[in-house]
Amino acid sequence: MAAASALGVMAIVLLVALSSSPVVSSLRPGLGVCRASGYLPGRSGNCVKSNDPDCCEDGKRYPQYRCSPPVTSSTPATLTLNSFEKGKDGGGPSECDNSYHSDEEMVVALSTGWFSNMARCGHRIKITANGNSVYAKVVDECDSVHGCDDEHNFEAPCANNIVDASPAVWNALGLDQSTGEQDITWSDGDE
Numbered sequence: 754m755a756a757a758s759a760l761g762v763m764a765i766v767l768l769v770a771l772s773s774s775p776v777v778s779s780l781r782p783g784l785g786v787c788r789a790s791g792y793l794p795g796r797s798g799n800c801v802k803s804n805d806p807d808c809c810e811d812g813k814r815y816p817q818y819r820c821s822p823p824v825t826s827s828t829p830a831t832l833t834l835n836s837f838e839k840g841k842d843g844g845g846p847s848e849c850d851n852s853y854h855s856d857e858e859m860v861v862a863l864s865t866g867w868f869s870n871m872a873r874c875g876h877r878i879k880i881t882a883n884g885n886s887v888y889a890k891v892v893d894e895c896d897s898v899h900g901c902d903d904e905h906n907f908e909a910p911c912a913n914n915i916v917d918a919s920p921a922v923w924n925a926l927g928l929d930q931s932t933g934e935q936d937i938t939w940s941d942g943d944e
Contacts (some may be wrong), residue, residue: 787866787913789816793900798907803841807909809901818897818913821866824941832882832928832935835862835917837892845904847893849874854892859925862893862917879942880916880926882935887925888942889918 792814800808809815822828837847837854846853847862849871854860861880863873873891880887895911911917916939923930926937 787818787820787822790819790898791817793817793898793910795909796901796907798901798903800907801841803836806906809907809909815900815909816912817899817910819865821864821897821913824867826940827881827938828940830914830916830937830939831912832880832923832926832937833895833911833915833917834923834930834933835895835919837862837919849892852892854919856920858919859887859889859921860892860919861889861922862895862915863891864895864911864913864915865897866913868894873941877942878916878939880918880922880937880939882926882928882937885926887922889922893917 793816795809795811795813795815797809797811800806802808836856837858837860838856839846839853841856847860848868861878862868863878867873868891871894876891877888878891880889895915895917896905897911897913897915899905900908900910916937920930923935926935928935
């Protein structure tokens with residue numbers, strides 16, 4: 754009986770140790786843990802400064818994420834402001850349709866893990882902030898792995914919990930664009 758009890762305790766200790774391992778955590782995003790998979794060395798360049806972007810600095814190390822927290826019916830995230838227009842801070846054309854989008858369009862980019870290799874392209878998500886909800890179309894990835902180059906406007910990689918939204922989304926939610934960031938929740942949406 755004592756041997757079975759000791760074996761049970763050892764099994765629990767092993768499960769706890771494995772579940773907190775960075776290797777297992779990055780392989781099993783369902784655990785709710787998403788740790789940096791590496792670090793990108795910063796390289797400054799011509800960073801277009803509309804919407805107060807996080808421009809890269811030479812020599813600074815930026816975390817890279819290949820995963821994002823699990824998506825639920827009310828996924829916590831940070832809303833950031835981004836222009837998807839040509840020549841603005843969004844960088845190149847949107848990944849989903851290789852096009853630029855007007856600041857008047859209800860469009861977003863999602864962190865790499867949530868973008869899920871383009872699986873959410875063209876899908877609408879529901880975004881909620883301060884009791885208001887809107888729907889926006891996913892058109893791009895907020896790259897959590899790459900950055901500090903011309904393609905990414907010499908901006909740092911996105912964090913793993915970003916919904917990067919057009920000014921139209923901010924306006925529809927009644928948010929102050931000058932803050933640049935807002936705590937929100939989001940979910941896959943059907944309108």
